[in-house]
Amino acid sequence: MPDLPHLLAFIAAGWLLNLTPGLDVLYVVTNxxxxxxxxxxxxxxxxxxxxxxxxxxxxxxVGTLMATSAAAFTVLKYIGAAYLLYLGVRMVLSRPAPPPDLGRAAAAGGEQRSLKAIFLGGFWTNVLNPKVALFFLAFVPQFIAPGADDKALYFVLLGVLFNLNAIPVNVGWAVAADWMARRGAVQKGMHWLDRAAGVLFIGFGLKLAFTDAPAVRVGH
Incomplete structure (x- = not known):
């Protein structure tokens, strides 16, 4: 593992990256x-x-395979792009939802299913995005000493730490978005916000579809 200064730098860099608006933040805020x-x-x-x-x-x-095999990257890239396009089109074509309080009360019986769908949506949005795998391959090894005995173990430990540190950031985005939703002006424009978010998802999907497999150096 890196020493304390490098570990703190890793944590700080992770928080900054998670605070940067992107596909993940958009998904949390929209929901x-x-x-x-x-x-x-x-x-x-x-x-x-x-x-x-x-x-x-x-x-x-597996991540190394995607980083070095154009075919593997392309297959996952198009699957991920198609999924993002599907989410975006569905949001653009969605009907206006009922007022938040009434809608949540009316949907109380089906809340568990709705939350499951939201969870799986976030899960597949990441799993089907090869750029996430390439990010971890490019970012995490920078904090692993070249002479480390078990680089795979250190990679997993640092990756888990990065992921756990992202949870409070995502919670913060969710709380902030919920606070905004309680403001009257935001509630009135909720349907248009859904459409705008859908257009952004479509944009992310198209961007991913036209992304070439980058040359990522793996190993030390």
Missing amino acids: SLRSGVRAGIVAGLGITAGCFVHIFAAAIG
Whole structure:
């Protein structure tokens, strides 16, 4: 493991990266705006679960395969892009939801299913995005000493630490979005916010679809 100064630098860098608005933040904020802070937190946990898949896959070599095989990267890239496009189109075409309080009360019986769908949405959004795997392959090894005996173990430990540190950030985004949703002006424009978020998801999907496999150096 890195020494204390490098470990603190790793944690700080992770927080800064998680605070940067992107696909994950958009997913958390959108669900929190629509369905409340609980849904936003569940969305963040789904994203975290998806990141764990990439962490362990990278540690056993799957991530390295995607970084070095254009075919493997392309297959996952198009699957991920299609999924993002599906989410975006569904949001753009969604019907206006009932007022938050009435909607949540009316949906109380189906809340568990809704939260499950939100969790799985965040999970698959990450699992099907090869750029997440390449991010971990590029970022985490910088904090592993070249002479470390078990680099795979250190990779997993640092990846888990990065993921756990992301949870309070995602909770913060969910709480902030839920606070905004309680303001009258935001409630009135909720449907248009859904459409705007859907357009952004479509943009992320198209961007991923036209992304070339980058040359990522693995190992030391």
